Amino acid sequence: MTKSCWQWLGACLISIALSACGTRPTPAIESYVFGTMVSISLPDQSQTRAQQLANAVNQEFFKLHQQLHAWQSDSELSRLNQAIAAGQSMQVSPLLAHMLRQTQQLSAQSEDIFNPAIGQLIALWGFHRDEFTPVKVEPEQIHRLVKTHPSMAQLHIQDLQVSSSNREVQLDFGGYAKGYALDIAANFLRTQGVRNALINIGGNIIALGQHDQRSWQVGIQHPRQSGTIATIDLPDGWAIGTSGDYQRYFNLDGQRYCHIIDPRTGYPVQTTQSVTVLIPPAESAGVMSDVASKPIFIARDESARLLAAKKMGVDYFLIVDAHGDVLMSRAMQKILHWTQPPSHIKVVDTEAL
Amino acid sequence: MKTSGAWIRPLSGDYLIFIIALALLGWLFSHYWNWQAATRLQIHQGGQLIATLTLDQQRELSVSGPLGITRIEIDHGRARVHSSPCTNQYCVHQGWLSHAGQASFCLPNRVSIRLMGASSSYDSLNY
Numbered sequence: 033m034t035k036s037c038w039q040w041l042g043a044c045l046i047s048i049a050l051s052a053c054g055t056r057p058t059p060a061i062e063s064y065v066f067g068t069m070v071s072i073s074l075p076d077q078s079q080t081r082a083q084q085l086a087n088a089v090n091q092e093f094f095k096l097h098q099q100l101h102a103w104q105s106d107s108e109l110s111r112l113n114q115a116i117a118a119g120q121s122m123q124v125s126p127l128l129a130h131m132l133r134q135t136q137q138l139s140a141q142s143e144d145i146f147n148p149a150i151g152q153l154i155a156l157w158g159f160h161r162d163e164f165t166p167v168k169v170e171p172e173q174i175h176r177l178v179k180t181h182p183s184m185a186q187l188h189i190q191d192l193q194v195s196s197s198n199r200e201v202q203l204d205f206g207g208y209a210k211g212y213a214l215d216i217a218a219n220f221l222r223t224q225g226v227r228n229a230l231i232n233i234g235g236n237i238i239a240l241g242q243h244d245q246r247s248w249q250v251g252i253q254h255p256r257q258s259g260t261i262a263t264i265d266l267p268d269g270w271a272i273g274t275s276g277d278y279q280r281y282f283n284l285d286g287q288r289y290c291h292i293i294d295p296r297t298g299y300p301v302q303t304t305q306s307v308t309v310l311i312p313p314a315e316s317a318g319v320m321s322d323v324a325s326k327p328i329f330i331a332r333d334e335s336a337r338l339l340a341a342k343k344m345g346v347d348y349f350l351i352v353d354a355h356g357d358v359l360m361s362r363a364m365q366k367i368l369h370w371t372q373p374p375s376h377i378k379v380v381d382t383e384a385l
Numbered sequence: 386m387k388t389s390g391a392w393i394r395p396l397s398g399d400y401l402i403f404i405i406a407l408a409l410l411g412w413l414f415s416h417y418w419n420w421q422a423a424t425r426l427q428i429h430q431g432g433q434l435i436a437t438l439t440l441d442q443q444r445e446l447s448v449s450g451p452l453g454i455t456r457i458e459i460d461h462g463r464a465r466v467h468s469s470p471c472t473n474q475y476c477v478h479q480g481w482l483s484h485a486g487q488a489s490f491c492l493p494n495r496v497s498i499r500l501m502g503a504s505s506s507y508d509s510l511n512y
Contacts, residue, residue: 251509
């Protein structure tokens with residue numbers, strides 16, 4: 033073997049070794065708002081400017097949280113819930129009216145499976161608290177609530193005047209508010225001239241621009257192991273959201289009860305570990321990243337999951353079922369890098385659905 | 386008599402296969418080996434970074450939050466939330482963390498620990 037061959041080989045190995053060292057962590061500004069952790073990375077901004085921007089975003093989140101809190105009696109949403117329970121109508125703020133219309137439309141799109149009107153069921157299961165302790169639920173109570181069929185369609189929104197034809201409707205925006213907040217934050221930062229940012233609200237993430245001449249990279253939490261199941265590049269304007277049974281849950285008699293409740297049965301879903309969806313740039317990419325995973329998570333088998341993804345217009349999805357097996361779309365498979373690959377992976381072509 | 390010299394002396398094609406195998410191995414490692422050992426631990430409380438510590442030590446720390454004291458343990462290359470005043474104990478159940486990018490949060494007590502490496506394999510975690 034000639035000397036130049038060895039030099040060539042050496043150069044190859046060094047470049048391979050260096051390619052693994054090209055990334056570096058971006059300092060993110062973290063805060064606790066919205067009852068969860070918010071983290072904002074602003075790589076191009078000075079530390080002072082980044083802190084100013086993050087404070088302004090957090091202030092918006094704080095206002096939103098005060099307005100939408102489902103179990104603080106003085107929030108606007110709680111007052112609306114009280115009015116609905118009393119059979120009265122209430123004048124709401126333009127912002128809340130907009131959110132009600134948007135969730136009404138998304139709920140209809142999911143055929144009532146994404147259902148923010150089941151606040152009473154969520155409270156019954158004990159998820160209307162900051163801490164979750166095992167709750168023994170009376171089956172009769174659940175049955176009674178399910179039979180009342182609370183639905184977003186029962187809300188009547190006339191300009192800013194809101195009423196409900198069903199007094200059992202109790203609104204909970206737990207599956208929507210974080211996504212909405214992502215859209216607000218992304219729009220705010222864009223108006224401030226920020227081109228590159230990564231916003232993470234309680235695990236839901238939206239990307240602006242890029243970072244170090246490459247797309248933002250996001251790790252997807254493994255539902256049962258510490259660390260990630262996969263990583264993914266999140267291009268400009270894209271959002272990612274995961275619904276999992278591992279964040280808000282309690283164990284009782286060897287069963288896991290997570291916070292995502294099937295409105296048809298009134299019981300927490302036990303057929304899915306996690307659903308991750310990736311949403312291309314759109315005005316409501318943040319909202320969709322939060323909402324669209326819910327009907328897929330609640331669906332019980334493969335055909336129902338695929339149908340739910342189709343109804344919500346989701347092309348990029350990764351579903352981990354109760355056994356740890358993965359069902360994913362071809363589009364998702366193409367852009368995902370496994371870190372802890374599952375033993376069973378099934379890939380489906382969404383075009384064929 | 387035939388010696389075993391033909392076995393000892395590789396042909397140029399053998400070198401080629403050797404080079405390709407080595408390059409492929411290197412590429413596979415850099416591409417799929419996303420676990421980078423962590424070297425440092427960052428501790429946040431209430432959104433503020435309160436400490437960055439090297440993982441190369443044996444140490445216990447106490448961080449106070451709104452609910453009380455969260456105890457964090459560092460043990461030569463790994464770290465965990467050892468005890469927490471929260472009721473759900475998710476942070477404690479997460480156990481030992483040892484790879485760059487891994488994190489454990491205690492939302493009720495507003496404490497988070499995150500392992501940092503020479504490089505993290507991602508910018509943010511979706512959960």
